[in-house]
Amino acid sequence: QVQLVESGGGLVQAGGSLRLSCAASGGIRVIATMGWYRQAPGKQRELVAAISSGGGTNYADSVKGRFTISRDNAKNTVYLQMNSLKPDDTAVYYCNAKGLESFFIPFDAWGQGTVVTVSS
Numbered sequence: 001q002v003q004l005v006e007s008g009g010g011l012v013q014a015g016g017s018l019r020l021s022c023a024a025s026g027g028i029r030v031i032a033t034m035g036w037y038r039q040a041p042g043k044q045r046e047l048v049a050a051i052s053s054g055g056g057t058n059y060a061d062s063v064k065g066r067f068t069i070s071r072d073n074a075k076n077t078v079y080l081q082m083n084s085l086k087p088d089d090t091a092v093y094y095c096n097a098k099g100l101e102s103f104f105i106p107f108d109a110w111g112q113g114t115v116v117t118v119s120s
Contacts, residue, residue, distance in 0.1 A: 002026040002109040004095045009114030016118075017083045022095030022111055024076040031099035034071055034078040038091035038116075048093070049080060062088070085118045092116075 008020040024031060035050030049059045049069035057069055068081040078095065095111035 002028055002097065002099075002101065002107045004097055004109050004111035006093065006095045006111040006114040009093060009116045011117045011119065012085055014085060014087060014118055014120050016085050017081070018085065018116060019082070020080040020093060020095075020114060020116075022078045022097075024097050024109065027102035028076060028107075029100045029102050029104065031073070031076055031097050033099075034095070034097045036069065036078070036080045037094045037096060038089075039094070040091040043091075045094070051078065082116075085116075087118050087120045090116060090118050 002024060003026050004022055004024050006022045008018055012018055033050055033052050036048040037045050038048050039045040047060060048063055049067055051057045051069045051071050053073060066084045071078045092113040092115050094113045097109050099107060101107050
């Protein structure tokens with residue numbers, strides 16, 4: 001099984017910064033895409049940012065210019081640098097990865113989530 005472990009969440013004041021990390025492990029041949037999603041109470045889970053193996057990125061309009069996603073393909077790790085945080089960024093953040101397991105079986109894996117709380 002492919003496993004994802006997130007870290008870096010916590011409590012921060014508005015205007016502050018956090019960096020989230022997500023490391024994938026298990027029988028992985030290749031990870032095609034990795035991304036970060038978030039879900040706030042009473043709201044739908046939404047895509048925050050995603051990155052392909054080639055380095056192409058997509059961001060939610062609400063975080064453009066403030067968040068940066070990056071990845072280390074060799075280490076199967078994705079990062080989310082979050083700057084100028086706002087109270088509306090408060091949510092549980094989930095890491096996602098899609099790719100192929102060692103024997104070419106597709107996978108779609110999710111982490112357990114890490115809580116980000118931005119105080120005003």
